[in-house]
Each structure stands twice: as C-alpha cells, then as structure tokens.
Amino acid sequence: MVLFALVDHALMAGAYALSYLDAQSAGGIDTDIWRGTDALFCVGVLYLFTASGAYRVMALANMSAQITKLLVISLGMLTFEWAGLVLLDLVSYFRWPLHGPLTLVGGAVFAMVLVRAGGALVLGELSRRQRLVRTVAVIGGGSQGARLLALLKHQGEGGVRVLGVFDDRMDRARDVVEPAGTLDDLIALSRHQAIDDILIALPWGAEQRLLEVLDKLKPIPANIRLAPDAIGYHFLNSGFERFEGVPVYNIVGRPMGEWGALLKRAEDLVLGSVALVLLAPVMALCALAIRLESQGPILFKQQRYGYNNALIDVYKFRSMYHEARDESASRLATQNDPRITRVGRLLRRTSLDELPQLLNVLNGSMSLVGPRPHATRAKAGGRLYQEVVREYAVRHKVKPGMTGWAQVKGWRGETDTEEKILRRVECDLYYMEHWSIMFDIEIMFRTVFVLTGKNVY
Template sequence: MINQRQPLRSYDRSAGVSASEPTSLFVLKSLLYPVTPVLTLGLCMLVWRESLLQGPYFLMAVLAFFGAADVLDALPMAPPRHRSMAIASLLDIIFRWSLVIAFIWALMEIAGIAKQLRWEVLVSWAISTPLVLWVGRLYSPHLFVRASNNGAPRKVVIAGANRLGAKLAGKLQESPWLNMEVLGYFDDRDSGRLPEECSGRVLGKLNWMRDYIARNSIDVVYITLPMTRHPRITELLQSLKDSTASVYFVPDLTMCDLVQPRFDLVNGVPVVAVCESPFYGGRGIAKRVSDIAISSVAIALLSPVMLLVAAAIRLTSAGPVIFRQKRYGLDGKEIVVYKFRSMTVTEDGNKSYTQVTRNDARVTPVGAFIRATSLDELPQLFNVLEGTMSIVGPRPHAVAVNEQYRRLIPGYMLRHKVKPGITGWAQVNGFRGGDDIGSMRARIEHDLEYLQHWSLTLDLMIILKTAMVVWNDRHAY
C-alpha cells in the first residue's frame, strides 16, 4: 500500500509540434499515425499474397485510417528523452492501437465479413503496426527537422531575461530533436536584477536586437515579456518587423493552475484553455471505447462473483441488494451510483452524510467483507457501461460532501471536468478514506494531477495498481 505522496510522472505530452517548427514536421504529425496502419496493412497483404483491392481489406484500411486519426493523433511527435519514457510511449501506442483493432474487428463481425479475412494478415498487421509507429515517432521528427534545416541548428534569441525565458531556454535545450540553439537574452534591466540562470548570457538591451538579428541571421525570436501596449513592447515589435526572423510571444500563465492547457482559435480569435477536459475529440472516443471494452469484459468475468455477493446480502440482512446513492458526475451534474449494500442503512447522502468508521455498527458482517475487498463497488461497472462513470477517474463523493468541501478547497469542482471513476490516482496512492480536510485536500490534489497528465497508459497503470493494493487497503472498512 502506498501512503506517501508520489508525484505523477508521465512523458511530456506538451512537446508536440509548435508554431516554430517546420511545416514538414507538422505534416508528418498529421499523416504519420493514420497513414502508417494503411501502409503496414498493404505490406502484410503483399507478404501473404493477398489482393490489395479486395473489398474487406479495403474497408479495413479505411476504418484503420480514420480510427488511427482519432485515437492515435493525441500522441505527441516529440521523441521521449529517457528509456523509461520510450517504454511508456510504446505501451501507450500498443494500448491505443489495440482499441482501434478491437473496434475494426467488431465492425467486421457485425457486417459478417470477418471470415473473409486471413488470420495471418491480421496477426502480422496487428503486431507490426505499433512497432512501426513507435520507431517512426522516435526517429522521424529528428530526421525531418534536420532535413528541413539542412542540418544547421535554428538560431534563437529571447527577449526577456526572466524566469519564463530561462524556463523556455531550458526546454529548448532539453529537446535536441528541435535542433534549436539559444544564443542568449536581451533585457533592459541591470545584471543585479536578473535571475541567476540568465546571468552571463545577456546579449544587450532590447533596442540592440534588430542589429544583432541582422548580423547573426537569427531564425526565431521568443518574447517572454508581458503582452501589453507599453511603449517599449510596441517599439520592440516594430523593430522586429525589419527582420526575417519568426517572432513569438510566450504568455506567462504561471499564476494559473492549468488543467489540460491548449491554444485554439474561435472564428479567428486566439484563445488559451486554462481549464479543459482531457477528453475532447479523439481522446474522448478512446476513453469511452476503453471504458466499454473493459467494463464489458469485467462484467462477463465477474458475474458469478456478483451473483454470490448479491445472494449473501439477501440472505443475511434485510433491505435491498443494490444501494443507490446520488453523487456528482461529469460537469457537476447529479448521477445515481450503484453499490452492493454493505450497511443496515441506505443514506442517500443528498442532505447529510456520515462517514463510515472502523468497527462501524451500521456495517453488516457481509458488508465488512465486501467493503474490505472492494467487492461492493462492482455494480459500478454498469454505471461505466451506461456512460455515467468511467473505469478510472476521480472517485465520486456524496452530494453533501461535495457541497461541504467545494467551499473549503480551491479547485475542488475541477475534478468534475471528467466522469467519476471506480478507481483513481488518489486511491492507488493511499487516499481512499478519510473525511478530514487534510485527507480530502490530498485527494483533490491527486485528482487534479490525473486531469493534467491523463493518458491511456496512465489509466492502465492505475488499473493494475488497483488490483495490487485492493487486498491490502487499510482504509477500507
């Protein structure tokens, strides 16, 4: 059982193609994931001497193209920097590709044409495609950027020797595949007022930039100063128009605790997402498909266990087998959550809620066992199937608990940007029980970390971790 706080670590999903990257890399990101499955299918058919124009295979290629475009396109093109990140990247690709394969196979079975396909082609295609995608993700960005720049690094200067500029320079240096060289900073302040990270790398005042850019053939200028109409900013922008360098503002959003930050255009108006659900577009489809697949398999495998639990509850205590409780779901809307009844009372939790304590007299003998083993949560698989819950997500709290803590903990309601889950990041890190403000604050912090770093690989890791800790959960009573 993990009781200590563990920071959530995942590979950097924000290091995708930026506006300062070559057009070739942007095109690569748009085409690699959907086109690769089609090409590998064609190669597998050639190996097994199947006709490329057969109807079932053509349909499968079309489904693979659009399925991969939705499910795999959320993956970044930035190659992982460490071996552990590369392995996590491969697992993520395999998991997402498995969803695409399952979806295609289900449609082919429904259409009654699955029997027309050779299993040799399908197996070789299913195995080779994620490996090709992984290798492509590791090496193609570097090759494309190098080729587009003829091997020479792009020269970068930063207007603003501040913490944000130092952080940006560090990120660029940590990403050698971008092939960018930060030459230094420009700032009007005295050296004594500059951050230590920037000392010794200041190239001059802001009004020197135009001449420096012209003399040194600078490719990119990042401005990390406040985006205002201050005279020095407007003068700086005017002077930069007399160069061929690409110029970008870097907004300082450190005052915001960003949840799934991204940039977008609303009919031509640029906007910045400060708080957004991670499950938009193809990522939402991938999450829902995985929920349906996992919950369906789990219900089929665990139905004998659920029948035994239901019989034990019915035979040993009076009351309903299934306990229904109102809780907050997606976007803070009320949902009905199903559980096996484990107590002699059935508090709805809408107006008030009394937390279960150790040796609580309300817990039945059967209820003590199913709560300790988390078997009481199994009916929530049907919540997942109907779409009100997810396999992994922030655990749903009783309505009364929500109303109490939303006033005490800043950002509490942000956890409702996603569907609640049967298990979650907080639960596998030792924060399942506890109704005090400290435990609840830690739980919310973990929930928000999950929203910020979500991936299908993270979901799979939480599911596996849940299976390992559920039998040794000292907070389950």
C-alpha cells in the same frame, strides 16, 4: 517527428505487402476478406494515431504514452474488425486468428513499439548531452521578464537553455533582473549563435514599444512569441480565438462542447451496455456472496457530488456490515477497517464493488470515465475536500466517472493527507483540459492494470 511518421508508414506498408502476398494462398473470397481486413487495420491504426496528435513534438517527448496509445488503438481496431466479421457472418471465411491483423500486420505494430522504445533511449541520451536543447532569449528585464524566467525554470523539462534577458532600458531593468545586453546585442549574437525562440515579456498595454521591438527583431531567424501579460499568467492554458469575428482571449471554457458531450454520451451508452451484459454473471455472483454472508441490502446507495455540483445517488455493492454503514462518508474506509465484511474486503480489493455504477452510467448521472464522485463529507487530513482545494468545484463541470486519470496515475484509496486530494484534483483538471474519446479509451485500457493494488481497500 517526420522521421517517426515515415518509419511507421513504411513498417505498415511493408507488413501489408507481405500479408497481401500471403493471402493469395487462401483463395477465393477468403483472400478478399483477408486483404480487406488487413488494409482496414493498417489504414485505421495510422489514421487514428495521427488524428490523436501522436506525431506532435510534445507528444513524442512522452514515449510511454505513445506506446500505450498505439496499443489501445490497435486493440480497438482488432475488436472493431472482429465485431464486424461476426455481424456480417464472415468469420467462417477468415482464418482468424492465425492470419491477418494478429500476425503480419500485427507485427508492424510490435515493430512500431520497438522503434519507440529505441527512440526513447536515443532521445534520453541526446537530452543528457544537451543536443536537443532549444535556445531561448527573453526580451524585457522588468517584473514580467523575471516572472517568465521563474516559470521556465519551474515548468521546463530541461529542454530549454535561456541565452539571457535583453532590454534597451538597462538602468530601469536592473532592479529586477540583470540584462545580458540590449536588442542590438541580441541581433549581433544571432549572427553566430542559433536562436530558436524569442519570448517578449513586456506589458501588452505598451503598444508602441511592442511594435518597435517587433520591428527591430524582424531580421533574426527565430520564432518570436509574446509572453502573457501580468493577468495572463493566471490563465496559462487559455488562448485567443474569434468570437463573431472579434479576437478574444479565453479565460474559462467548457470542458467539452455540444458534439463532444454527444459523443461521450454515445460512448457511455454503447460501452456501458456491453459491459453490463458481459459482467452480469459476475455481478450475480457478487450479489449472492453478499447475501449469504451478512444481513442487509445487496446494493449500497450513497449521495455524492455529480455534474454541476448536484447530488446524485451512486450505487455500489455493499461491502460493510449494514449497521456500520456511513452514508455521508464522514469516516473514509481504511486498511483493515473492522466495518468491512470478508466478502466486502474481496470486492473492494478487486474493485468489483464498483460494478453497479454501470447503472449510473446508463441512467446518465455518471460516465465511464471522469473525475471520481466524492461523498459529501469526505475529508483529507481532517478537512473537507472543498476546504483543502480551491479549484475543487471545477471538477464538477463534467460528469463523474467510474474510473479516471487520477485512478490510473495511482491517486486512489484513502486520503489521509491533504497532498493526496490535491494530486487527485490536479489529475481531474488535467483530464478535463485534455479530454478526447481516445483519452477515455486509454484510461479504460490502463484501468485494467490498476484494479488491485496497495491503495485499494
């Protein structure tokens, strides 16, 4: 983690030093603008990359996400600087794009990408050789200990090795899981075996026993963590916080607070307005093609579930024959669907039929990024979505989006099986739990590469 951060900062510092010297050849105000934009780019990329949590241990485990995040941030900074130069009428003083962020300091970003690609290979090899494995000991051989072991086996990514289960109440524990020894055995083991983490799987109500165990484990140089109590396993993504000074355990929280909602609305208004202006000529051509091919309205309006499970009118370019329209989507579109017009087939394959939803974004009923809005009678495997997925309504705690995490992960198109809607909802819930402005930008960036595909029809 620290090594990656040091290498990144060294690469940026070196690239800026070269750019600083190279800028001297420009002379006058050109030199100042060149150096200023490069400094802003370097500092901005490093700051945003750090602020997005890219140097956390868990983040470094996913190098592909690291590279995507780095490219998104860099392109964002380039766009921001270019817009600033245009607004300040300084473009003519700057050798764009032959110098500056697109050359020397841009090379630092490329080097950072190569470092991560190489790091992924090295970490993969170390993982295969079990050089990066964390050693874990579990305290408690009862039902909670057994549940914790099963959870580590099911959700773990191969980076954990359980030394065993340790419990002073040996006879009572053997009915559930065979202990490797007592707490004294664990203390003795720790003197010649490095232990990274100790997980205590005991009932939280057993206060006195917990305090005794914690006191006994103090000499061991390891992280000591309290595993969830029985009910806590149902809320694994929650955690403690203070409410008016009182420690409380979160059960269900809002996906985003007031400031988060305000930032997301600003994102929708700014980027949505820019997208609508830039794509207006494309939308006009789509409208003309629809009008020339078949009779009926250009836009298709359909009621779908929106924020807080309320019904909203979602706009699309009409891609079916008007007389074959299905406003409740009781029958989803399939490959080679005879109801779809020739123009409509092209619009759907290129996702251009979704562009009118920019109007939904601007009127506040939708967002640029979020769970896709589903029609009221949409089905998977012959059953309504809400009948298939118990947590289906949870996805309506945020506004639906034009694109989302499920779409960029490949879960789009026909839901002919129940598994497909299950995977979609899993992605939607993941997005809600991990939402941030940078996550939105990453999804929008990755959407460009999934506008077409075998599941788009």
